[in-house]
Amino acid sequence: MLISYPFLSASTLHDDEDRYLAQVLSTHGLPNEGGFPVSLLPTARGDLPCWHGGIHLRGGGEPVRAIADGTVVAFRFAAQAETYGTLGPYDTGFVLLRHETQAGEQLPVVFYSLYMHLAAQDGLAADRLAQLPRWLREQPGPEVRRPGQQKVWRKDVLGFAGQLYRHEAMHFEVFMLDADFRRVWCNSRDLTARNGRVDGFGDAHFVLPAGQAFVARHPRAPAKGAHRIDFPLGGPFPLPVGEAGSNPTELFVSVGLHGGRRTAQTYRAVPGGGHEPVGAPVVQDGFEYELWGLASALYPDCPSAGLEWLRLGRVVGSDRSTREENWQLVRYSETAVGYVNLAPAAITKLSDADFPHWQGWSARDEGQASNAADGLCDDAPTLALVKAASTNPLAAQALQHLVCKAPSEWDDADLEARYARLRAPGQALAAPDAWERFRDHVAKMAFWSAAGLPERSVWHFHPLRFIRHFRKSGWLTRSEFFQLRPSHTLRQDKKGMLWEKVSPWTAGNKVLLPDRYLLPLNQMMRKYGIVSGKRQAAFFGNSIQETIWMRTLEESGGPTLWYAPWFGRGFLQLTNPSNYVAYWRWRGRPVSDSLALALKAAYDRICALPPLKRGNADLQDSNFPGLNAQHLKWREDVQGSLDAEVSNEQLLAPTDSAGFYWTQLKMPLYADAEHVMERVVFPTTAGEKVLYRSPAFWKASAAVNLPASIHNLYSRALNGFEGRCSAYGVAMAVLTEVPLPTTDGGRAQVFPDMYERALK
Numbered sequence: 001m002l003i004s005y006p007f008l009s010a011s012t013l014h015d016d017e018d019r020y021l022a023q024v025l026s027t028h029g030l031p032n033e034g035g036f037p038v039s040l041l042p043t044a045r046g047d048l049p050c051w052h053g054g055i056h057l058r059g060g061g062e063p064v065r066a067i068a069d070g071t072v073v074a075f076r077f078a079a080q081a082e083t084y085g086t087l088g089p090y091d092t093g094f095v096l097l098r099h100e101t102q103a104g105e106q107l108p109v110v111f112y113s114l115y116m117h118l119a120a121q122d123g124l125a126a127d128r129l130a131q132l133p134r135w136l137r138e139q140p141g142p143e144v145r146r147p148g149q150q151k152v153w154r155k156d157v158l159g160f161a162g163q164l165y166r167h168e169a170m171h172f173e174v175f176m177l178d179a180d181f182r183r184v185w186c187n188s189r190d191l192t193a194r195n196g197r198v199d200g201f202g203d204a205h206f207v208l209p210a211g212q213a214f215v216a217r218h219p220r221a222p223a224k225g226a227h228r229i230d231f232p233l234g235g236p237f238p239l240p241v242g243e244a245g246s247n248p249t250e251l252f253v254s255v256g257l258h259g260g261r262r263t264a265q266t267y268r269a270v271p272g273g274g275h276e277p278v279g280a281p282v283v284q285d286g287f288e289y290e291l292w293g294l295a296s297a298l299y300p301d302c303p304s305a306g307l308e309w310l311r312l313g314r315v316v317g318s319d320r321s322t323r324e325e326n327w328q329l330v331r332y333s334e335t336a337v338g339y340v341n342l343a344p345a346a347i348t349k350l351s352d353a354d355f356p357h358w359q360g361w362s363a364r365d366e367g368q369a370s371n372a373a374d375g376l377c378d379d380a381p382t383l384a385l386v387k388a389a390s391t392n393p394l395a396a397q398a399l400q401h402l403v404c405k406a407p408s409e410w411d412d413a414d415l416e417a418r419y420a421r422l423r424a425p426g427q428a429l430a431a432p433d434a435w436e437r438f439r440d441h442v443a444k445m446a447f448w449s450a451a452g453l454p455e456r457s458v459w460h461f462h463p464l465r466f467i468r469h470f471r472k473s474g475w476l477t478r479s480e481f482f483q484l485r486p487s488h489t490l491r492q493d494k495k496g497m498l499w500e501k502v503s504p505w506t507a508g509n510k511v512l513l514p515d516r517y518l519l520p521l522n523q524m525m526r527k528y529g530i531v532s533g534k535r536q537a538a539f540f541g542n543s544i545q546e547t548i549w550m551r552t553l554e555e556s557g558g559p560t561l562w563y564a565p566w567f568g569r570g571f572l573q574l575t576n577p578s579n580y581v582a583y584w585r586w587r588g589r590p591v592s593d594s595l596a597l598a599l600k601a602a603y604d605r606i607c608a609l610p611p612l613k614r615g616n617a618d619l620q621d622s623n624f625p626g627l628n629a630q631h632l633k634w635r636e637d638v639q640g641s642l643d644a645e646v647s648n649e650q651l652l653a654p655t656d657s658a659g660f661y662w663t664q665l666k667m668p669l670y671a672d673a674e675h676v677m678e679r680v681v682f683p684t685t686a687g688e689k690v691l692y693r694s695p696a697f698w699k700a701s702a703a704v705n706l707p708a709s710i711h712n713l714y715s716r717a718l719n720g721f722e723g724r725c726s727a728y729g730v731a732m733a734v735l736t737e738v739p740l741p742t743t744d745g746g747r748a749q750v751f752p753d754m755y756e757r758a759l760k
Helices: 017-028 178-184 288-298 303-312 380-388 393-400 433-443 461-472 478-482 513-528 532-545 577-585 593-607 630-636 647-666 667-671 695-705 721-735
Strands: 038-042 050-051 054-058 061-064 070-076 082-084 089-090 095-103 108-118 157-160 163-166 167-176 204-208 228-231 234-238 251-258 260-271 276-277 282-284 327-331 337-341 346-353 360-363 402-407 457-461 488-493 496-501 680-683 687-695
Touching: 038 380, 038 457, 050 393, 050 402, 050 647, 070 167, 082 433, 089 163, 089 337, 095 157, 095 630, 108 157, 108 163, 108 178, 167 461, 178 402, 178 457, 228 288, 228 680, 234 288, 251 288, 251 327, 260 327, 260 346, 282 327, 282 680, 288 303, 288 513, 288 647, 288 667, 303 513, 303 647, 380 402, 478 513, 488 577, 488 687, 488 721, 496 680, 496 687, 513 647, 532 647, 532 667, 532 695, 532 721, 577 593, 577 630, 577 647, 630 647, 667 695, 687 721
Parallel strands: 360 402
Antiparallel strands: 038 050, 054 167, 061 157, 070 095, 082 089, 095 108, 108 167, 163 167, 167 457, 204 251, 204 346, 228 234, 251 260, 260 276, 260 282, 327 337, 402 457, 488 496, 680 687
């Protein structure tokens, strides 16, 4: 599920998602105006709380962009602004999009995004007008238009913020119909119904009953000396010393692994409702980048399962360790932290997919309150939260996590009933002329019935919080994944630099590699933390090229290579017998030391020869008595299969081995760096062509292909780097908000120059 904010200035691009959201709010938010989910309407008898399904955002001169791929439900491109009494001018232009995506295998997400008060035709300079899509700019007028199945891509320009009385601003809204909401929503308070969605995403969360035992030192650390975990190959990894004790009350712990850092925040319930943080978060720098070593040390019989304990808080895959434990550093009082085992069944495991209630997530249905038919909010808990939010940061945070089912303000079908209280004697709309002006004002903005929406009351999310929440998903739909195919690629050969067309990923009734492995790829990326756009771009920039544009999981020329039969297999080609052995041991499979040493010695002997004298005779399977049929099957499984009958291991191994490589070689360390994009023009046999590269991508690519050249930037020794960059540039455009360089050296949110967007 790819989703981004409606404004994408470079100043809002942060690796820290919470900082990113805060920057969007501070740059574009309108304080004390157009709040969510209630806006206060001043009247002669005091403020009346009106349901307000979105928020108002400043434009700041930036274009308004689609937050996700979708289809246009309805739009209006007004020729000019309207005026409402002394409040002044307002724009009636809008675009309503429907988005159908996924946050997991069994987690479909269908939602709508609304961009209201977009600038009218006469309010746009020629350069801005030219940025609008043709389907929009060529149909100005007051009518609501429904263009059928008009496709919109994430980050496409939809317009510019127009006039909203005294501001240049737009109303931004995200909502779901009832059935769509109930497929997504999970009440995490109902802990008996499920132990969290297996299809989880984002941070790991734990509910700790009172009386859990905390210890001062990690039980797997040495009993004496420095507090540390000794890695099998290198280390040690230092650990803080905690304090033994127990928690007197129930605690809620949220653990995130981001940018190499582990952060654990503890919460507790407060009298009267709600939750508050317990002290400062526990932060361990470098923890995520050392997961391969930590899993290998703490779960030596099956590090693969250990990684799931450490990252996900539970084991969801098929691999298992005999160590059913997950000792983590957690705060259990304002002044004390300690190590607690989070594995026992008594401790509930959740993820962000479960909408943890202690972070403020809750759902309110106006239909449960009085006067549900009108447009005013009568829900007492919601009103109390709105009142407290102005002075209480915890209440303000909870308000962002509130989801409300309420009537849409864009429906003018029953205005008399909805605003009857405003027409009472002494109220703002009591006078007939005031009511007529108001009704005309609402009618000029309304579109609900004309858009064909089936429900009058819908579930409204705080739109920026919705985006922040689902940006954690990292799940790619088929449509999103197919966009990663570059239309062309650069390749160096004896004739010079070639510019070659990449064939579409279609083959009639034949099973395609991307279709067969999309689910295992998504599952692998969740397991190994390849969920941010930059990490995925670094991964697929390499994988798409190594698989010859997602057509094979076998290295080109495999059986004839000097290191055959240990040639490359999988989505990041696992090659070299020692790497196969390391992967088998990662999965908990027995490989004797004598076999491992014999394979390594044979490989090293051949590798030491001049390239023209190398041959694969000494590496043949028959030379190694300890190499049995099971080993050979494990090796072939990494190559996968497109046959009609395919085993679970043939689905798992090609993707999981790539995740193993990713973690073992610390590719995320390089992928997480700032991607300083360069636009490079190459002379080719087809004229000058372009690729996009960055030092971050070079280092991530070198880590898995040419470790000795990580710091030898853009060395010619790295095989196929130009092709990798062809895939990387497209992936960065599809998966991230990092601006690509333009021909004049500027930055723009555009698709790569000279490449075409895949349409599947």
